[in-house]
Amino acid sequence: MNYAFSALLLGVLVSATTTANAIEFNQVQTEKSALTFVSKQMSVPVEGRFRSFRGRLAFDPAKPAAASAELEIDLVSIDAGSKDANDELAGKAWFNTKVFPVAKFVLTSVKPLGDNRFEVAGRMTIKGRTQDLTAPVTLRQEGNSATLEGSLVLKRADYAIGEGMWADFGTVANEVQVRYRLVATAAAK
């Protein structure tokens, strides 16, 4: 049984290495990807998501240092649970989407952590404010397709999201849990 297990493990490792060497994921499948978040209102977790975003990705798991990526999120596509909330979030105190319609993430580096996990660093721009951000990413590879997912905690005050009467964290917490899933396929070269 030990032999069988070792053989199986070896087989998995070999196939993983061989495919990883050859493949670059660069076709983002937006409709399979998702960008959701959980905010806390009066200690109540409330889920939301962005319906519209697009990305550019070039990622070879075997050469993480060479990776490049950019993600653009249409902030007006937010769905925070109710029409009232969506209208409010488009306003000046929150995202001010008339002036800043798009949030942008630009990848600067990828650090492999082993076991298909990576630490992605980049610059996040929301509402005209840019912050350095690191994001954990787990890779799941199925043939020609890769799923990159993870979650991070974003502090809304870092980007002046929720100003004025909303600035107090007593009703809406500063910490927002952001979850991302990016599905990309490899284009034939």
Add this chain to the structure above:
Amino acid sequence: MNTMSPTPSSAPDPGTRYGGVAIGLHWLIAIAILGSFSLGLYMSDLPLSPQKLKFYSWHKWAGVTIFLCVLVRLVWRLSHRPPELPDTIPAWQRKVAAATHVLLYLLMVVIPITGWLMSSAMGFQTVYFGVLPLPDLLVRNDELGERLQQVHTLLNYGMAALVVAHLGAALKHHFIDRDEVLARMVPFLGNKPSHGDTR
């Protein structure tokens, strides 16, 4: 003429008044419902603000609290026979009064549940005092949420109508019929309990 004479003190007395626990629960719940109802009416038309989110949370906490108190009250009511109504009250009035009470109890149980359900359906969990999360009984469904909101509102107006009738009847008994019906439920009002009263 204006005060009722105590019931004859011979036989073991079923009591002419509700007991302290029943009276306490009645008025506690009455005040809580009045407050929560008014807050609900007021907050729903407010523009979105931190204050509105607070009001909604308070309204939900009040609803859960009322629901729990009503459960205690129901158990108490079912295990403690209420005082008899005065003999002067005709049978049809007894029936109407009993039906009103049953409906009020029913609504006091059902209305908080519809609030909880609508909250779930709208994707906003109820977290009791910001500490104890209640399970979401429904998955998010905006359309269902809106329909449940209508049900919650309609039932509340129904209850308001019943409360007005309940209050009107109590005042009529006190000021027009001048009997002891209201005094059964109001501390320090008019008639004294007979000496055999243990309720």
